Amino acid sequence: MAVASELGYADIPALFQRMTGDEKHEWAAASTLHVLWVLYDRVLDVSPDRADDPDRDRFLLSKGHGPMAYYAVLAAKGFIEPSTLDSWTEFDSPLGQHPDRVLVPGVEIGSGSLGHGMPIGVGVAVGLRLQGRTSRVVVLVGDAELDEGSNHEAIALAGRLGLDNFTVVVVDNESGTHGWPGGVAARFAVEGWETSTVDGRDEDALYSAFTTGHVGRPLAVVARISADREENR
């Protein structure tokens, strides 16, 4: 299913429109797009021909809802044929409204129900560490997803285990009803994580945050998406 020619960021709008099917600029509003692009373009050690390599990095999309940006990036990076996007969510398409790792090459977990990716990611990180592998595990969650208590089990556990091969990126567009007084990053910092809070559309800032050293502790990157800019679609 992997394609030879790799597309670039400039191709993302066209890939998006294969799913949205109109001229709307939904791609520009996707809160996860810049985070995903920086990860797949500059941070993660992954490629379509190494989808089963045990030493590949792992990206786990925990917030599986609204996966268009994810599919577009996977298509741009050659994990899926761009033509697959045309029939997404149809009965026999591998691409649903929530991704399924069994159906899509390069997708590391099936997600959709919130609060599963982080505990699974802790398990993957522990498992890789036990096997002496140096690959890193990155889990993407949303700020509202943090409502699920399972995340807080995982945040405490990863901190206590000192999982320095583990990164969580929280895409924070303040979508949670009850919010996080004092900020999202504080929830991780108190459990011993390295944290940084950056503009979720500033790719250099994101790259810098993802590549900050965090010896002996996990890393949380809070990618803030301002509501103003989202409304300017």
Added chain:
Amino acid sequence: MNMRQVFADTVQDVMTSDPRVVVVLAEISRDAFRPSPRVVNVGIREQAMVGVGGGLALSGLRPVVHSYAPFLVERPFEQIKLDFGHQDVGGVFVSIGGSYDDPAWGRTHQAPGDVALFDTLPGWRIFVPGHPGEVADIVRGALAADDRVYIRLSLRENSVAYPVIEGFTEVRRGRAGIVIAVGPVLDSVLAATEGVDVTVLYATSVRPFDGEGLRAAVARGQRADVLLVEPYLEGTSAWLVDEALADVPHRLRALGVRRDAELRAYGTAEDHDSAHDLDVLGIAAAVRRMFR
């Protein structure tokens, strides 16, 4: 030695030669395992326990996930469904406590519905040993495989162990019908059917269900009457008996932990056996009604 200790000793023995095996706990049984990087105690965090187990499997390891039955199966049930089944990875789940091993702790520590819950998910093999001597073979077999396995341990046990096989073991042969005894209820079933002309089938391996074995036993007898005696929720396997005998006119009666009301009582496991008609008297009464 009780079933839990046989389980822990067997897992640790296999770990010395199989680097894939890793244990995830949530405090319970932490002292039954020697400290090791491959024994991960996540604290009292059952959702994380199951999620971490799924992640370990995704990384290529063979996780053993263990706790008291309600906290292993019921509390993190969606994690079992999604973090193992939906991710299409395997693991070995091992519970203790059974339906009511220690009823003084009350309803919170009882899980008669565990096997029925697993029946809602595809791809799980389920074992219900009736004696500590059956546990090591079950655990070794599960660790050597790659699939999803649930092993239900209990303090209740029969007087003798049987060889662990797939499907039913014919313990007694008769003509008037068939009594199926699952795991630790076998001794009570044998006492309750003393002198009655029935076949007694014993199962430690309950999923997949041995429909072929049941049909063969029915064919050897004179009547397709089946009394199903299970140590968990009554009728848990009734649908599989019916499925196995779909082409045979048959009668089925199921004994197990009652569904109709929550039993708000403490006491001993034997007291609860009596309350659910799972003691010798209760089973014998059902046998008389069905086979005489």
